[in-house]
Amino acid sequence: MQKRSGSLLFLAGGLVIIAVGFFWLSRSGSPDLPDTVQTADQPEPLAASQAPRPAPSAATAKTAGPSGAPARPPATTAAQTTGSSTTMPLPEPVHHPKWPPQQRVELWQVDAADPDTTVDGIPATKMTVEPELLSSMHVGQEMTLPIPALNRSVTATLTSTHNQINNVEVFKGPITDGNDKDNVIITRGKTNTHVIVATREGVFSATIDNRTGSATLTDEGDINGRIDTGDDTMTVPGIEMPVPEAS
Incomplete structure (x- = not known):
């Protein structure tokens, strides 16, 4: 009986030694094996460029493009830019404060100090004109x-x-304080301006230098009076024509 008990104790001690050795081996591990064992179900770690991006917010989703990049701002129409600070201002109209469009202007002034002169032997009156007034003439001006x-x-x-x-x-325009057929015709060229004033009392013509504003006024009656209305016909002697012979 005593021998049987000693055998059992020896067997139990051996089992304890085996268990301790197995536990020690499981704790130390093999130096050839990695610390962590990757199972078949565990996915491989992703690179930084492959990592999933966070979902965009509602404000970002409205302004982001299809690839996630910021979308370009929508095109602005002409109607949307009207009144904005980026709209180019319209050019201001050119005004001539010296002669407002509704104000009556005096086209020329007679040289009171020395009015008399001649043009090609025809009596004329010296006058002055504002050059700016010539360049600002327009329809509706009085x-x-x-x-x-x-x-x-x-x-x-x-x-x-x-x-x-x-x-x-x-x-062209009518003379408002004269006869119904009285009128004015102004022809403005590059260097000179010619004015014809046709009234019931007579026709008058003015020639104006656009650069200096110097002008002369002549009476067409004086020009017509210098036309020689005498008989300037010439008598042509007759020419004798031979009489054809009878056949």
């Missing part, structure tokens, strides 16, 4: 034109305009 031969000024309103060759501008 002007007065002093006529020394009539001892008064006539008033005309420019009602129409058209261009001729070489950019010559022509303005």
